[in-house]
Amino acid sequence: MDFTAIPVVAQAPNREACFAEAARLAVRMVAEKRRVTVIAADFDEAAELKRLLGQDDRGLGVRVITFDLWLEDAWQLWGDGRSLVEPSQRLALAWQVAAEAPDLPAQPATMAPWLARAARQALPWLCDAPLRALEGSEPAVTEALRLYSEALEVRGLVEHSQACWLLGQPCHARPGADEALVLAGQWPVQLPLAQQWLFGKLGAVAVANGRTAPSRPGGELGQLLGRLYGSRSEAVSPGGALRVALATGKTAELQLLAETVAALAETDFGAAEGETALAYRVVVADTDPVGLFELLRANRETGKLHLLVRGPVAFSDTFAGRFVAAWAAAPQGGLPVWEDLAANPLSGLRQQTLLSLSRQWAANRALGAAEALRMLANESPTARALLEASGGSVATMVDGLRAAVAALPIDEGRKLVELSALSAFAGLARQMLFGSCFESAVELCADVHIPVSLESAPAADGAAGEAPVLLCDLATAAQLPAGCARALLLTKMNRDERPGGITAGSLEALLSKFALPDQQEGAQLLRQRLWDALNVPTEAVVLERSLTDAAGEPAYPHFLMQEVTDCFRADPTCSDDLLRDSQLPRVLAPYCSTLAETRFLHCLGVDEGAPAAVEEAQLPMGQVGERWRPFIALPKTEGANGGAMRLSPSAIESFLSCPYLWFVQRRLALQDTEEGFGPLERGTFVHEVMQRFYQQLVEGQVPRVTPDNLEESRALLAQVFREVVEAQEGHEAGRRYVAVTPWEQRLREGLLPQLSGALGQQSRWLPGFAPAYHEWHYGFDQPVPYAGQHLCGSVDRIDVDGNGRAVVIDYKTSLDDGYRLMALAAEEGEEPQPQLPRKVQALIYAQVVRQLLGLEVVATLYLNPLTGEVEGAYDGLVLGPAQIEGFPPKGISVQEAGFPSFGELLTWVEETVGERLGQLFAGEIAPCPADAQACKYCPALSCERRLG
Ligand code: SF4
Known part of the structure; x- marks a missing residue:
């Protein structure tokens, strides 16, 4: 293409020198009786140049203007009657073309800004024949630009680059033929291409900032x-x-x-x-x-x-931009997006309402977006305005939102910025003539810049x-x-x-x-x-x-x-x-x-702000500063002399796994408040299926699952499974397994074949025993003493034989070595040393079963109903691995662990647990993990004692 280079007639060492030189040049030209126009990069620079020119009488005749204004003037005088396209028209039209043009490499919202930028740069050239072969998606893109050009034509519009091209044609009545054009402070090669081309044709000259010496040396x-x-x-x-x-x-x-x-x-x-x-x-x-x-x-x-804020800000960086983006994403976005929406200052929510809404949403994964937005609209006037206007045009929705924002009691300066942002958004939405939807308008507007002035x-x-x-x-x-x-x-x-x-x-x-x-x-x-x-x-x-x-x-x-x-x-x-x-x-x-x-984590171990440093040592854990102690609620106590703590076996187990884990889980309650779809919920669901299955089995006069009734039992299991699935949504949030997506539904459905397969193992194990208790609760009405404290809880299942012997069964949907009874290796000739397993719940339950039901416990087993795997402890004088199918080869009997009987194991466990609970009473909560598994799901993320 015939680009004529714009000569740089002076290269000044810095900005101030550059403007001074441009002003001197303009004055010289005026002295030569020429009509001079200085093109400035923006209004501020134009103002500064005018001030400099005003210092010389001859400078008063110089016109100083930005390029866009100069082009508008020139086009009005010399153009063909079409109107220059405005930024929002350009973007909306580019979006329209991108939505219709075939084979474009990206979505319309991505392609539209690209096409708009290309069109503004060099539309006439890009609609011409290329010099080199186009590759990949380039033919589709140039075709889209051609369609954009046609769309402009139909609407009586002209692109800036087209206007430049037309004004620079030799046949055209040349604008400014008698006008000397001076570019001040701009390097010609950095100008948009069409502008470069036109100024080259019009013989413009440039005074450039060489940036070779600071304005203030030394x-x-x-x-x-x-x-x-x-x-x-x-x-x-x-x-x-x-x-x-x-x-x-x-x-x-x-x-x-x-x-x-x-x-x-x-x-x-x-x-x-x-x-x-x-x-x-x-x-x-x-x-x-x-x-x-x-x-x-x-x-x-x-x-x-x-404080002052000046300059442009992207629509997506304004509260209004974030609000409409979150609204558009709310149907698919789920909880994080709803929370973003509620936390946006334009929601107009008080902090308390925001937290309350967030808690309600997090605790209910069955909640749909429509209901969540309705809940928000009950509290937020802006959300209400959008909800009421939804179904109408995008412009109507934004008008409703603007009215709601105008009524919000927020800072007036800030309100003006947000209203300007919404006006830009509404303007763009109105330009989107066909098929416009809220989401497209939001995406398209994200990069539109809004002038901001805040103080x-x-x-x-x-x-x-x-x-x-x-x-x-x-x-x-x-x-x-x-x-x-x-x-x-x-x-x-x-x-x-x-x-x-x-x-x-x-x-x-x-x-x-x-x-x-x-x-x-x-x-x-x-x-x-x-x-x-x-x-x-x-x-x-x-x-x-x-x-x-x-x-x-x-x-x-x-x-x-x-x-x-x-x-x-x-x-x-x-x-x-x-x-x-x-x-x-x-x-x-x-x-x-x-x-x-x-310094900003209000760590319980620190009473004053820690010294700031780039590489600061971790703060001490496991201690509670004086200032924070009154905020800690200890477990409920009962009885005389300061009383005994009421604890559940799982709380005791958590303390034994790691005292600090107990503290963060049970006292600081750092668990997620969000209802999940993970192992915890799956475990709750499987428990319910197993409990209902055995209950219905016994109600049907079938004492237990055997190889003879296995098929009927599996049919019953399938029926119970279905009933439990259907009941899930009606359960209390946090105690259910709600599948929201098809993938989650498939995951949940996949549990039935696993449960059904593992039922075969249960038909063969523990011959002579039959389920006698399901979800057996204790300690809620009457205190049950254990290890010097009071226990309360429930046992999943107790199987009993005709001799009053019992097996305590706890369902677990994942098992590891921590559930196994072990003995420390002893020197040759010495007795093996017993070791408390990390998982002791079933051993605690067993002591309660002995006390309250008077049964002789001969095994405490953790059963995975999905796989048939078993861990735990058994009395080797009564049972053996042959009767406990699924028991691992490494599992040992209580006798192999160093106890003459199961009863003595349970007594030793209670004494050992009692000693450890004494440490809890003494306030010792320093991190001390039983093993790496203890740390696996621990919420104390920055713990320096973390294992694994
Ligand atoms: S990370 Fe491990 S050591 Fe640290 S508190 Fe948690 S369980 Fe204890």
Whole structure:
């Protein structure tokens, strides 16, 4: 294509020099009797250029304008009568085309922004014949662009790139033929392609910012800029003008940000000689300035500051954007999405209502999205507005939402931002002429940017007339005049948190096939923005990042952060001078502040905040600080002399597995409140099936399952299984196995063949015994003493023979070695030493059965009804492995474990448990796992004693 290069007539060393040079050039041209227009990158730069031109009488005749406004003017004068397409029209039309065009490589919501970007760049060229063969989905994409062009035509619209192309044709009445065009501060190769092409045709010239010398030379920051952009070869000497703030996690990062902003705002740097009042105390370049504004306002240290937010924010980063996105995702998203929706400030819920709703939703997995949204709508006016308008058009829904948001009692500035965001969304929805649905509009609008202007009132006790703290993105910070703030804070300088190092994408590959020139962008643009932003502060720059991401995984520094900190190293290719975890040069360590995540975990072991450090030792566990002890509710006690604790065998087992596990599970109640579909629920379900099956078997006058009645028993089991499945939804949440998805239903159905198969084993084991008790409860009416405490609980099943001998059976749907009776290896000739198994429930039950039912217990067995596997203990004088099919070869009798009888084993277990419970009474809850299995499902995730 016939691209004429735009000549760079002057290359200034920095932004200020560049504008001054552009103004001088324009004035010279005016002096030559030419009509001059200066094209600025944005309104702020246009304003600055006008101010400079205003300093010379001849400059008053110069027109300063942004490109978009210049094009609008030119098209009105010289165009063909069609209207320039607006951003929302472009996106909506691209979506419409993407929804209809065949063979596109992605969904319409993904393709539409891509097509819109391509069209704005170079539509006429991309609709022409390519110079090189198209591959893959490129023909489909170019066909979609052709359809987009037709769709514009039909509507009497014209794309910006088409307007440029038409205005630059030789046959066309040329706009500005007598006009000298000067591009100020912009590199021609970074302009959109069609703009480059047109300005090349119109003979424009550029005054570019070469970024070769800082606006304020000297000092550490001046040295830094010099080293960063090549004019200085020696390493910068650190002196505190460049600082680093590191958090060890995302929770700590929020507090670190607040502390850093507060410290920078309060530091008295002292006014430099001849310095005029600064526009800002601190400029904070963040990835989510609106979110940061909320955070800083709510923080004790920064809430009193005068805060400003300026610049564009993505629709998806506004509360309104998050609210409609969560609403669109609610039908499929489940609990996390409903909670997001309820927690959004636009829901207008009080914290208590939010928690109550969240608990109700979490505890009921049978709840559908429709019911969850109805519950939310009962409490939230915005949810109610959306629900009432659903079924209507997207625009009607958004109008309802806007009215509800307008009535919310939230900060007026914030409300304006949210209402603007919703207006943009409604505008886009109205442009989507056919088949538009709420979800598509939300997806499409996610990246639309909304101009934001927010301001907090400074505290009454703040110093009058103090400059505000500006929160913005990096692009906005880069456009600020040099030296307009004392300090600059660049936040979240991690690779995954800031886009960067953009490589050539699919659009660039396609453009090259139409012989369109490469554009400089990506990493180079980011470097230029960093350079411009680093020129903004007069005194200090702070780079902030978290060393870990939200999941606690290591996070890596952004390349811009590395490039800046490398300036303090003599040899950046050698890594000996880097700190191990932070990857910072050692020389910057004195200027690095840190904040550890652990400071914000209100650990029971710590009465005061722990000292902050990057690599902080784990806080002590297993102790309770004085301050927190009154908050701990101990188990209920009964009886005289301080009483005995009422404990269940499973609580005792939990304490024996690990005292701290007992503490976090039973006292802190750290278990998930969400109703699940896991092993716990499956176990509850299987228990119910087995209990009902044996109950109905006995009611049918069949004493037990035998090989003779196995088939009838299996038929009964299938019938009971069905009944239990049907009863699940009616059960109390948390005590049921509710299958929501087809996959879960298949999983649950798969249990019947397993139960049925294992019934064969039960038909053959324990000859002479028959089930006599199912779900036998004890200790609820009358205290049952055990090991000095009181027991209560229930036994799954007790099988009894004609001689009054009993086998205590506990159903478990997974078994391991912890259920097995074992003896410690003894020296030759010595008696084996008994060892308390990790799982002792059945042995505790057995003692109760002896006491209350007067039966002689001869075995305590854990049976897996799904596999027929068995673990536990048996009296070798009464039973043997032959009568306990499923018992493992490694299992031993009580005699092999060193006990003459089963009764003596039970007495020893009770005594041993009594000793251990004494430790519990003494408040000893330090982590001490019985084995690695104890730690497997323990919720104390950061425990330093964790095994396995
Ligand atoms: S992780 Fe293991 S040692 Fe730590 S508290 Fe949990 S069970 Fe005990």
